[in-house]
Amino acid sequence: MDLENKKVSRSLRHSNICSSVVFRPQRPQSLVSCGLDMQVMLWNLQKARPLWTTNLQECEMEGDSPQSAAQFFNPPLAHSLSVASCGNIFGCGAQDGKVRIFRVTGVKFEPELEFHGHSLGVSQVLFVPETYWLLTGGNDGKVLLWDVSSDVGKQQKSPAKSFQKRKAQASASTRKDGKLNKVASDEYARVLPKLTIEHGEKVNWISCAEIKGSNKVLVADQSSSVSVYPLPEP
Numbered sequence: 001m002d003l004e005n006k007k008v009s010r011s012l013r014h015s016n017i018c019s020s021v022v023f024r025p026q027r028p029q030s031l032v033s034c035g036l037d038m039q040v041m042l043w044n045l046q047k048a049r050p051l052w053t054t055n056l057q058e059c060e061m062e063g064d065s066p067q068s069a070a071q072f073f074n075p076p077l078a079h080s081l082s083v084a085s086c087g088n089i090f091g092c093g094a095q096d097g098k099v100r101i102f103r104v105t106g107v108k109f110e111p112e113l114e115f116h117g118h119s120l121g122v123s124q125v126l127f128v129p130e131t132y133w134l135l136t137g138g139n140d141g142k143v144l145l146w147d148v149s150s151d152v153g154k155q156q157k158s159p160a161k162s163f164q165k166r167k168a169q170a171s172a173s174t175r176k177d178g179k180l181n182k183v184a185s186d187e188y189a190r191v192l193p194k195l196t197i198e199h200g201e202k203v204n205w206i207s208c209a210e211i212k213g214s215n216k217v218l219v220a221d222q223s224s225s226v227s228v229y230p231l232p233e234p
Helices: 056-062 159-172 186-190
Strands: 018-024 027-035 039-044 052-055 078-083 089-094 098-105 108-116 122-127 133-138 142-147 174-176 181-183 195-198 205-211 214-220 226-230
Touching (some): 027 078, 039 078, 039 108, 052 056, 052 108, 089 133, 098 122, 098 133, 122 205, 142 214
Parallel strands (some): 018 078
Antiparallel strands (some): 018 027, 027 039, 078 089, 098 108, 133 142, 174 181, 214 226
């Protein structure tokens, strides 16, 4: 929308509901979007078509993940995006309970990290400003705080190769227990939440703010109330 002229300047389309769209900081012509078509897209406002597109389901199939079969019943519908203050790192939360981190490199983006964030769908993701701390909210009623700075804080020579290496290590150490296929690798084990908030209701929206000199996370759910929880100092 062109707010000055009060009219639509351009329409950018997904093949299903577009659930989230975020401009990249300090890059007013660049934005990322995601939707229930399982697509994550990188756009430039000067072009009608996306510069780069990733299908979350195809990413899993290419990695030959033991959980790929389960995705027919719980596909990675993309619900929420957040871009870190640097503008090159963004996170995506999906219905399969995973959080995926990507790095923008030029006119495309590469997978950098993925981990299981929630036992149900991830409804919200939000980078804390000026940090690589990521807040996630889920349909399981939890709000989690993750510190991914050790994984994305330094520019890697080849994030795609690093990501594929981590996935290969995860696949090699997978076991089946009859009920669930659990990834028991060092990669997944070391990505643990820094803080867990048992909110108790499905999370519809999260934000963070400084209130009376301390950091807080604001949480909205199915009720008419907004809950406020303290956050640790970065």
